Amino acid sequence: MGEGEENVEDKKVMDISLKDLSRILEDFAKARDWEKHHSPRNLLLAMVGEVGELSEIFQWRGEVEKGLPNWEEADKEHLGEELSDVLLYLIRLADICEIDLADAATKKIVKNAIKYPAPIKKLS
Numbered sequence: 572m573g574e575g576e577e578n579v580e581d582k583k584v585m586d587i588s589l590k591d592l593s594r595i596l597e598d599f600a601k602a603r604d605w606e607k608h609h610s611p612r613n614l615l616l617a618m619v620g621e622v623g624e625l626s627e628i629f630q631w632r633g634e635v636e637k638g639l640p641n642w643e644e645a646d647k648e649h650l651g652e653e654l655s656d657v658l659l660y661l662i663r664l665a666d667i668c669e670i671d672l673a674d675a676a677t678k679k680i681v682k683n684a685i686k687y688p689a690p691i692k693k694l695s
C-alpha cells in the first residue's frame with residue numbers, strides 16, 4: 572500500500588482537498604508504473620466508461636427520490652464507488668492536463684453567478 576492510501580481506506584475522511592486527492596492518485600499510479608497509461612485521452616475514455624457504469628445503477632429504476640430512501644445499503648455503497656471512480660478519473664485528468672481543478676471550478680462558479688444572477692429579494 573502506497574503513501575496516503577492507508578489513510579483514506581481505514582477511516583472516514585471528513586474533508587480532503589482536490590490537491591490531496593491528486594497527489595494520492597499520482598503516487599498510486601507511480602507505484603504501479605501506470606503513468607504511461609494515464610494520458611489525457613485514456614483518462615477521459617476511462618472516465619466516460621465509469622459514467623456509463625454510474626448510469627447503469629439508475630437505469631430502469633424510474634425516477635429516484637432524493638436521499639434514495641428505498642435503496643438497499645449495498646446499492647448505495649455501489650453508487651458511492653461509481654461516483655468516486657468518475658471523480659478520481661476527473662481529478663487525475665485535470666492533473667495530467669495541468670489544470671488546477673479547485674481554482675478552475677471556483678472561477679467557474681463566479682462566472683455562472685454573473686451569467687445567472689439570483690433574483691433580488693424585496694424587504695417586507
Ligand SMILES: Nc1ccn([C@H]2C[C@H](O)[C@@H](COP(=O)(O)OP(=O)(O)OP(=O)(O)O)O2)c(=O)n1
Binds near residue numbers: 605608624656
Ligand atoms: N489504469 C487504471 C486502472 C484503474 N484505475 C483506478 C481509477 C478508478 O478509481 C478505478 C477503476 O478500476 P477498474 O477499471 O477496476 O473499474 P471498477 O472499479 O469500476 O471495476 P469494474 O469495472 O470491475 O466494476 O481504479 C486507475 O487509476 N488507472
